[in-house]
Amino acid sequence: MSDPRISQIEYRDFSAKLHRHSFERERVIKAQLEITYRCNLHCRHCYTDCYNCPGKIKNELTLGEIKRILDEMAGEGILWLNLTGGEILMRKDFFDIYDYAYDLGFILTLFTNGTLLTDKIIARLKKRPPFFIDVSCHSVREDAFDWFTKTRGSFQRFSKGIQLLKESGLPFYLKTKAMNWNLSELSDIRHFFESFGLVFDYTTTLYPTLNGDLAPLQFRLSPEVISNLEAFDLDTSCTGRKASTGKPATDQLYRCLCATNMIHINAFGELGTCTQEYEVRASLKEYSLKTAIEHVFPAVRSLKYESDSPCRDCNLYLFCQKKPTSARLETGDAKSPVPYYCDLAYNLAKKVTDSEIEHPLQGGGTHNGKEKTLHLSQNIPGGIEP
């Protein structure tokens, strides 16, 4: 029974307050830990599957190393912890990791493909439930799902997994990426989500693989399609202010929230500021978590646009979804604009502003023109056109 002298506050207020404080004080409160690159599926857009091989897996963090990192996270005051992969359930010691993290008091979320969920795993999770579980849903058509995962029977196992989750009462969400090959079934995916009582939402950003292969980008939607798809209102941000164009206040390469309140640790134990930030990393096999953060965060913040990259003074930066590491892989330079994202920012800005908009690459702006060529050589099952 709770102590009547202690008043209760809503989770949303607690979370908002802590996020605000952590941002103002640049204090890390959130972590994403990739516990493995192993996965039973080989999704065509996956940025980690390139490391899903024995030669790479042998370098992954051991259980002992993960426990040490979790101890250090708790010591640093990190509260929210997301376990992801690869596929988290591919690790035989998954529950050793999970239980250890649970005992340390983290607010735990799990990312999974859902295909390895069993009655036994569900029963174990029910005893010590995570905050919630996110399951990836690529398609609601069996042939297309299995084509995309390159794994026959994956749709059946995915369907069984989410059915088990539903019956268990464990909190879970489905997530999807809108891509050129599944665009035509987006409304079916929506109905599928809603049949579980879940809110439909999607993302559209795709990344090169960790070893620099651009193949996932062939599934991108065009900027025109995305700007017409976006479900949310772009005319107000979370601030309630109207989104507007204007020059950035600084030359910083990372104008997002990188290097403020969250960390990402990959399966090899390399700490960065975001899943997609690979400009500065420090190995937790060599350094303590505290030392790694103290090294990486200032280094990321110090990265600046020093050349005449059009990104430096771009009026549309608030609409831009470019990630510097992806830009480096795609164009050869993290500071170079990615024409795809310039087009997207232009389309989104046009949608929400009344004034005349100039395309970021017009008016004298240039990029280095080093974009790599994509090879479109996939055989997509009948009826699905890229």
Place this chain on the structure above:
Amino acid sequence: MEKKKPYTSPKIFRVELNHDQAILGTCSTSSTSNSTGGNRACQPGNCRRRGNAAGKDDGAPPS
């Protein structure tokens, strides 16, 4: 010289973890994130989207 804030004693609150509110309590960075103000920016609308919210509270950076 900045005036020192008066001391306030710590308070303990009880919080029930409510995952339905996880998407909502994410906009804490807004005070520094407009185009002419702070150094950091969040993209319009992103905070409302699961899986794409820079400040979302599941531990995961934006995807």
